[in-house]
Amino acid sequence: MKSTDMDLKPAFSDPVMDSTESYRVIMQAMAKPAYAHEFPLEMDVPGKIGAAAGQILLTMADGDTPLWIAPELRDSALDLWIRFHTGCPLVERPEEATFVLATPETALKQLEKLSTGSPEYPDRGATVILVSKMIKADSGPVCSGPGFKEPRRIDFDGASPALWSLIGESRMDYPAGLDWLLVSGQSVAALPRSTKLEDTTCM
Template identity: 35%
Template sequence: MTDALLKPGFSQPVGDAQQAFRVLLKVMSEPGVIRSLQQAQGIDHLAPAGMTALLALCDQTTPVWLAPVFNTAAIRTNLNFHAGAPLASDAQQADFVLSVPGELPPLEQLKAGEPEYPDRSCTLVVQLEQLGNAPVGDALVELELSGPGISGRRRLCVSDMGADLLSYLTERPHPFPLGLDLILVSGERVTAIPRTTDVEVI
């Protein structure tokens, strides 16, 4: 049964993992920049960019919480086999949360780090229907980003992120350097909004 659920991970484990990690570093250091991320194939409802991000970032020490839409036998099996990542039954204990906007756990309950160890925080990987730097279609939210890694301001257009996530990004309830980092994926596209980024809805 398990063998039947297994899908290929990285075809070249070292090279693909390094390439994917470089892409993720790029989008984290330049918020709102969109890049292709497709070294691993999608599984069930999980897009290639989302699966690739998890395989590049997760290992045996990083518990992952899966939203119901992603909590399938195939996704659980492949995350465990290819990354060794343990599954967290409680989102409060997770280092990574994989979700869609409508199934996010309460964000204020996730790990935001500690003053001495701000890196001990949760990273959100949220899959969206659409992701771009220019509006396409009618149902997009336009965000204006500013802060480190952005010269001036950068526009990001996304499909509905949900009120809770949007409120978190614009209000930033955790005092810096605490907070949650956000990776957004859609199909084979990825971008990031780290905790250092100021976000406005335009």
């Protein structure tokens, strides 16, 4: 207890205002999907997940949102930090999770099992926070749907045709499905389940 406590890092310095600001970025990202939005607040988040993923969790996660973290992102300091600051339970099985922290590699192996909700309860679909090295706008599938004036492309480091088709399939049973938040450093780009992806096979 004493020794692990030593690794505990602070979170938001002004919890109310900082989480409000962070919430706004997430809301904008969902309203304007497939576009990289920047979190203005820089933050030292333990582990390898980056400031954007850390702020999303601090803002959205709480005792009612079980979180599954992919094994390669697991880190004792990160676990401690999330538990202390958000109180959200860390689960061992991805299918129990409301929020999922994953990398492109694990996403392919583990995410078929995620809860997508049902037509009666679409809100039970999980949100995947996909940690990658870079978000790119000049390649990848063409996205359209609510929130798009004209179609946009989005891509990220580590993406593969198989992963894009998994992301594409996760919105076939609309309104049930998965919401995706691509994060990289300070940036977040959302792919809510309402966004249509085209060309997911021929990249």
